[in-house]
Amino acid sequence: MLDGSDDMEDPVAGTKAADGKDQAGGSRGRRADAQRNVSAILEAAQELLSTDPTASMQEVARAAGVGRVTLYSHFGSRTELLDAVFTRVMAEADRALADVDLTGDEPQALARLVRSSWRIVQQSRLLLFAAQLELPQGQIREHHDRALERVESLIRRGRRNRTFRTDLPTSWLVTVFYSVIHGAADEINAGRLTVERAPNLITATLLSAFAPPVPAT
Amino acid sequence: MLDGSDDMEDPVAGTKAADGKDQAGGSRGRRADAQRNVSAILEAAQELLSTDPTASMQEVARAAGVGRVTLYSHFGSRTELLDAVFTRVMAEADRALADVDLTGDEPQALARLVRSSWRIVQQSRLLLFAAQLELPQGQIREHHDRALERVESLIRRGRRNRTFRTDLPTSWLVTVFYSVIHGAADEINAGRLTVERAPNLITATLLSAFAPPVPAT
DNA sequence: CGTAAGCCGTACAGCAGTGTACGACTTATG
DNA sequence: CATAAGTCGTACACTGCTGTACGGCTTACG
Structure with a gap:
């Protein structure tokens, strides 16, 4: 939103902050230490905000080993930083999920998906809160x-093959997937559920919830 | 909890804020208008905070038609107010759920419980956030x-009668109950689910999730 | 090795919220 | 109807956060 006008009035472009916020990629004009700092900030912010969602810019800067002013030179506002961190986490998650094999037997594919998803959700619980x-x-x-x-497409396939129920809308099943995982994450955080038991409980629950209802009774 | 020390150092007791916070009950020393104000504050705070969880004391006071100072004279801090509101909501919920008939066929009892619960959850979603x-x-x-x-005891009964599954811990099933309802509430708030369809989806999902797994593959 | 890009701390202005103090006014209640 | 309980607005002190400005210093990079 605020980068748009900057690009207009700065014909040289890329002087300060255009698109090279993420560590990788070809931001030619940026000095190496600046890029390193941006990465350090994003990483530190992600970890800190996942612990204390209300952490201030001051604290984020300290955690990143950087001055508060420098932090502001890279991210114009708290909102901007938060958005960048959020984007980064989702990209990470997306990369992790891209490796999951979703072919073959749907229940097993769902189990694999759960196994790869739930930890990410659990770790970035508080970040979502922020x-x-x-x-x-x-x-x-x-x-x-x-x-x-990815969840949705797997569910769709399961519905086509009659492995998953079709009497409830797909979007609702996605919601159930999401909700149960989040619920498990909260339980773990409260110390009422151990990390080891979580994935099995989640998977067992979802498979029952997704199975076609038996016409009996 | 935080009134404890106050009671100690004020032998007269009941002068300002001891136990008569709620509208009903026998707070003898309190003037009638004071009691009315406390009620108005609690009610207004509940409604306002359910809309904007970050509303300030100023805004709460205004919504209650009361001066900010008066608000502070009844609730010493924001935290204290929030706790009172939260307590009140849970008491309301408890009262509503007490009317639900939990006897007889467990699936039907569960359906009744969902039907009475989910609206309360939906309405106080943001309050929980606050x-x-x-x-x-x-x-x-x-x-x-x-x-x-109440949820737990119903689930326990269902397990004894083999209507509900026993291969997952009771506490986990309670979590699932809670999570699915909350998920539905979020979806409604996002405009992706209508109020009318919610209870049926919730019930159908929970009944599948709670049903004993069929030994057949 | 010079220069500009980038860093740093400090300082300032502004804002919003929390709690508290005070004195005057209003109103239940006996 | 007198009095104590309660309310009101205004004002103040304090805290913590955001965002910006400035001048000096470090360091990457050509």
Whole structure:
């Protein structure tokens, strides 16, 4: 939103902050240490905000081993930083899920998907909380939807093959997937569920919930 | 909890704020208008915080038609107010759920329970968010657990009668109950689910998830 | 090896919220 | 109807956070 006008009035472009926020990629004009700092900030912010969602810019800067002013030179506002961190996490998640084999038997594919997903959700639980505090909900949902696409396509396939139920809408089943995983994450955080037992419980529950209802009774 | 020391150093007791916070009951020394104000504050705070979880004391006071100072004279801090509101909501919920007939066929009882529960959850979604911002998590859980007792006892009964599955722990099934309802509430808020369809989806999902797994592959 | 890009700390301005103090006014209640 | 309980607005002190400005120093990079 605020980069748009900057690009217009700065014909040289890329002087300060255009597109090279992420560590990788070809930001030619940026000095190496600047790029390193941006990475350090993003990483530190991700970890810190996942612990304390209300951490201030001051604290983020300290955690990244960087001055607060430098932090502001890279991210114009708290919201901007939060958005960048959120984007980064979702990209990470997307990369992790891309490796999951979703072919073959749907229940087993679902189990694999759960096994790869739930940890990410658990770790970025509080970060989502932080995002909800100051990011427009539309933006959050947008990021989320992209990650849930894989879930949705798997469910669709299961429905076509009659492995999964078709009496409830696909979008609802996606919601159930998401909700149960989040519920498990909360339980773990509360110390009422161990990390080891979680994936099996989640998978067993989802498979029952997704199975076609038996016509009996 | 935080009134404890006040009672000690004020032998007269009941002068300002001891136990008569709620509208009903026998707070002899309190003037009638004071009691009315406390009620108005609690009601307004509940409604306002359910819309904007970050509403300030100023805004709460205005919504209650009361001066900010008066608000502070009844609730010493924001946290104290929030706790009172939270307690009130849970008490309301408890009262509503007490009317639900939990006897007889477990699936039907579960359906009735869902039908009475989910609206309350949906309406106080954001209030829970507010509570998580400044109430110790232990306190929140304590309130929650009391409300979930009914769910738990119903599930236990279903397990004894082999209507519900016993291969997953009871506490986990309670979590699933809670999570699915919350998920539905979020979907409604996002405009992706209508109020009319919600209860059926929730019930159908939970019944499948709670049903004993069929030994047939 | 010079220069510009980038870093740093400090300092300042602004804002918003929390709690508290005070004095005057209003109203239940006996 | 007198009095104590309660309310009201205004004002103040304090805290913590955001975002910006400035000048000096370090360092990457050609």
